[in-house]
Amino acid sequence: MKVKVFAALGASALMLICSRVAMAGVSVGFNVGVPAPVYVAPAPVVVAPAPVYAAPPPTIAYQPVPVVAPAIFIGWHGDRYWDGRRWWGRREWYGHRHW
Template identity: 55%
Template sequence: MNARGLIGVAVGAGVALTAGLACDAAMARVSVGINVGVPFAPVYAAPPVYVAPGPAIVVGWHGERYWDGYHYWGRRDWYAHHGGYYGGHYGYRHW
């Protein structure tokens, strides 16, 4: 190879090297994220708190008792106090 060809190759390599080092991608210093040191301690989080739902309030008859939202009534007491019909209309506690 003559001197002219050798100089051309050297100049071309220099231009390519300069362009490669000057571009933004080469100067970004991208890290691959390899941790060679001591790893961090794991973080323990408390489990989420679950609150139990409130009791279901069912207004109505429960067997022989009626729940009106405040207290239980016996079936005969309920009909007598509220004027209902239970085998004939009698007064309060007349059975």
């Protein structure tokens, strides 16, 4: 039994070796051709935007407007008295001064 297996393996190995040797050959090739076209992207171009000039608003000379505030004088205003710090009622003022 072993002899048959070894004979089959030997025969298959011999066929593989022979087929490889039969396909072996020497080939020499020489090719002269035009290379394939190659596209080279252009370099990016950076362009600065044009400067925008905005004219400043015209300056207008303003005259200061005098502020007129109502003046409150020390003394009687109706039934109240102003002493420069607070308002006094008539009875409070006379009671405070003891006149």
